[in-house]
Amino acid sequence: MxxxxxxxxxxxxxxxxxxxxxxxxxGLARLVLRREAVRLTGSGEWxxxxxxxxxxxxxxxxxxxxxxxxxxxxxxxxxxxxxxDDIPLGADVLLTSDGFRFLRFRSWLVYRGMRFRLGCTxxxxxxxxxxxxxxxxLDWLRIPAATLTLSIRVEA
Numbered sequence: 001m002x003x004x005x006x007x008x009x010x011x012x013x014x015x016x017x018x019x020x021x022x023x024x025x026x027g028l029a030r031l032v033l034r035r036e037a038v039r040l041t042g043s044g045e046w047x048x049x050x051x052x053x054x055x056x057x058x059x060x061x062x063x064x065x066x067x068x069x070x071x072x073x074x075x076x077x078x079x080x081x082x083x084x085d086d087i088p089l090g091a092d093v094l095l096t097s098d099g100f101r102f103l104r105f106r107s108w109l110v111y112r113g114m115r116f117r118l119g120c121t122x123x124x125x126x127x128x129x130x131x132x133x134x135x136x137x138l139d140w141l142r143i144p145a146a147t148l149t150l151s152i153r154v155e156a
Contacts, residue, residue, distance in 0.1 A: 003097075004097030005077075005097065006077055006078040006094075006095035006096060006097060007095050007096065007097060007098060007099060007100065007126065009052075009072075009074060009080060009095060009100075010046065011126070011154070012099070012100065012124070012126065012132055012154060013044040013052060013054060013072065014044045014046065014052075014154070015043065015044065015154060015155050016041070016042065016043045016154075016155045017040070017041070017042045017043070017044075017132070017152050017153060017154045017155060018039075018040065018041050018042075018152065018153055018155070019039070019040040019041075019132075019150045019151055019152030019153065020037065020038065020039055020040070020150070020151060021037075021038045021040070021148060021149045021150035021151060022035065022036070022037055022038060022148070022149050023035065023036050023037075023038050023060060023146055023147075023148050024146060024147045024148075024149070025145065025146045026144040026145060026146055026147065027143065027144060027145070029140075029145040029146050032111075032112075033111075033146060034062070036060050036061040036062055037060070037061040038058055038059065038060055038061075038148060038150070039058070039059045040056060040057070040058055040059075040150055040152060041056070041057050041059075042054060042055060042056035042057070043055050049074075050073055050074040051071065051072070051073050051074075052071075052072050053069070053070070053071055053072075054068075054069075054070040054071075054072060054084075055067070055068070055069055055070075056068045056070070064111065064112075066086075066109065066110075067085075068084050068085055068086055069084060069085050070082055070083065070084035070085075070087070071083050071084070072093070077095070078094060078095045078096075079092065079093070079094060079095070080092070080093035080094075080095065080100070081093070082102070086107045086108050086109055087105055087106070087107055087108075088108070089105070089106055090105070091103065091105035091120075092105075096125070098125045098126050099123065099124045099125035099126050099132065099134075100123070100124055101121075101122070101123040101124075102120065102121060102122040102123070103121065104119055104120065104121045105119070105120055105121075106118070106119060106120070107119075107120045107138075116140070117140075118138045118139060118140055118145060119138070119139040119140070119141075119142060120136060120137065120138055120139075121136075121137050122134060122135065122136040122137070123135060124150075124152070130153065130154075131151050131152065131153060132150075132151070132152040132153075132154060133150070133151050133152075134149070134150045134151075134152065135147060135148070135149050135150070136148040136150070
């Protein structure tokens, strides 16, 4: 049986996107984080047939925000390599038939003036409604720290 073809990355990483979601802290992270609403805006610009730039901005209801500049390169029909301001060592992304999945990577995030090195995994799937529904799982030393849920609309 043949596996379904991977999603075309231009379908989910082109144009602009806007989304909403929620940051949900776990365990001891609840001492410094609170559960709060999140807004995401982003854009993707293709530079070559296999290389594109992504800009994203996450805004939390508390007023804290985070911007990311990322370069992504299509390495195979089902695999992308991403590097970003907060992911200097990069991340591997698997394209699935209905979305994508970031394999575990290390991210450097600054929150309230402190820098944290976190492990991250992420996955998103394109629903029939056209929404890209995703979840980012953050951990510290493999101990779950927080989950970020998102529902994103990709605009042309």
